[in-house]
Amino acid sequence: MTLTSIIFYVFAVLAVVSAGFILFTKNILYAAFALLATFLAVAAMYVFAGADFVAITQIIIYVGGILVLILFGVFLTTKPKGQQFFFTGSFGAKRAWVLTIALAGILIFVFYRINFSELPWISIAHKFNQVNQGTSIQKIGTNLLTTEVMPFEVIAVLLMAALMGAAYIASSVIRKENKK
Amino acid sequence: MIPLQHYLIVGALLFCLGMAIFLSKKNAIAALMGIELMLNAANINLVAFSQYDADKLAGQMFSLFVIVVAAAETAVGLAIIILVYSHYKTANLDEVNNLKEPK
Numbered sequence: 197m198t199l200t201s202i203i204f205y206v207f208a209v210l211a212v213v214s215a216g217f218i219l220f221t222k223n224i225l226y227a228a229f230a231l232l233a234t235f236l237a238v239a240a241m242y243v244f245a246g247a248d249f250v251a252i253t254q255i256i257i258y259v260g261g262i263l264v265l266i267l268f269g270v271f272l273t274t275k276p277k278g279q280q281f282f283f284t285g286s287f288g289a290k291r292a293w294v295l296t297i298a299l300a301g302i303l304i305f306v307f308y309r310i311n312f313s314e315l316p317w318i319s320i321a322h323k324f325n326q327v328n329q330g331t332s333i334q335k336i337g338t339n340l341l342t343t344e345v346m347p348f349e350v351i352a353v354l355l356m357a358a359l360m361g362a363a364y365i366a367s368s369v370i371r372k373e374n375k376k
Numbered sequence: 377m378i379p380l381q382h383y384l385i386v387g388a389l390l391f392c393l394g395m396a397i398f399l400s401k402k403n404a405i406a407a408l409m410g411i412e413l414m415l416n417a418a419n420i421n422l423v424a425f426s427q428y429d430a431d432k433l434a435g436q437m438f439s440l441f442v443i444v445v446a447a448a449e450t451a452v453g454l455a456i457i458i459l460v461y462s463h464y465k466t467a468n469l470d471e472v473n474n475l476k477e478p479k
Contacts, residue, residue, distance in 0.1 A: 201378055204378050204382075205382075208382065208386045211386060211390060212386060212389045212390065212393070215389075215390055215393040215394070215397075215413055216393055218393070218397055218406075218409060218410075218413070219393055219396055219397050219400075224403055224405060224406060227406060227409060228409070231409050231412065231413075234390070234413065234416070235416065238390075238416050238419070238420060241383070241386065241420060242419075242420075242423050244378055245378075245383065245423045245424050245426070245427050246427055247423045247426065247436050247439075249436070249440075250419070250423055250436050250439050250440060250443075253440060253443055254419075254443065257443050257444075257446075257447050258412070258416075258443070258446075261447055262412065262446065262447055262450045265450055265451060265454050266405060266408065266409065266412075266450065266454070268454070269405045269408075269454040269457055269458065270405055272458055272461065273404075273405065273457060273458065273461040273467040274467070289399075289400040291399075292395075292396050292399035292400040293396065293400075295395070295396075295399065296392045296393075296395055296396040296399075297392075299391075299392050299395065300388060300389060300392040303384075303385075303388035303391075303392070304385055304388055307381050307384045307385055307388065308381065312380045312381065317428060317429070318380075318428045321427075321428040321429070321430065322428075326428075326430045326431075327377070327427055327428060327430065332433055332436060335431075335433050336433060336436060336437065336440070339432070339433060339437055340437070343432075344437050347441060351441050351444050351445070354444075354445070354448060355444055355447065355448050358448030358449075358451055358452050359448070359451055361452055361455075362451040362452045362454070362455040363455075365452070365455040365456060365459055366454075366455040366458050366459070368459065369458060369459055369462045372462070373462070
């Protein structure tokens with residue numbers, strides 16, 4: 197076992213343990229900070245898969261953007277005492293456990309049954325030693341402006357529309373409170 | 377070189393934990409955290425398979441688009457949660473159960 201694989205497994209365990217902490221904690225603020233740990237560990241795992249640009253994007257957008265938004269949401273919607281954060285009564289936590297454990301069992305069973313190195317494109321990549329290990333920024337930049345330019349533009353319009361819509365929906369709260 | 381299976385298992389565990397959080401939590405923001413975890417788990421799978429596609433990097437491109445959609449989804453979701461909180465004075469999903477103004 198080399199040093200890199202030990203570091204990878206440390207990050208993998210950190211991601212799963214902090215995600216489990218979100219499930220079992222009663223304090224929503226601790227859950228938000230555990231989500232931070234999960235996002236950072238997942239970003240580290242992207243680096244091990246040769247996806248440096250995706251890892252940096254993950255840190256910038258998830259940790260710098262989405263997590264700050266979630267923290268603002270926590271601050272704006274949680275009462276100072278009596279944090280209502282435990283399990284729901286309407287769906288039933290037990291049914292959720294059963295579904296979750298069944299799905300995890302099926303997925304892990306399937307992953308051990310499938311021989312991935314027999315898939316044609318993976319075996320070809322292994323044979324010609326084309327497994328991606330280096331930097332990927334140049335290829336991503338070229339792809340974004342050639343083959344993927346259409347989804348790139350569509351996602352830009354989607355993001356703008358969603359952010360404008362979010363600002364409009366949230367500002368209607370402020371308008372209603374000003375009226376009172 | 378980390379085996380592909382190990383990425384997929386971490387992705388599967390994160391997805392299942394995200395699903396459990398989404399299904400079993402009372403708080404709307406906690407449900408949103410579960411959705412983020414599920415999207416992250418899908419991204420792990422895309423990036424892991426993308427190692428073997430060094431020319432086109434289709435998995436990494438798709439995971440970038442997933443991250444952008446997740447950002448848009450969180451922004452709209454939190455705006456709706458803040459609106460719901462100002463209306464019902466709670467973010468508890470069990471108590472948010474009528475569309476019309478209660479009389």
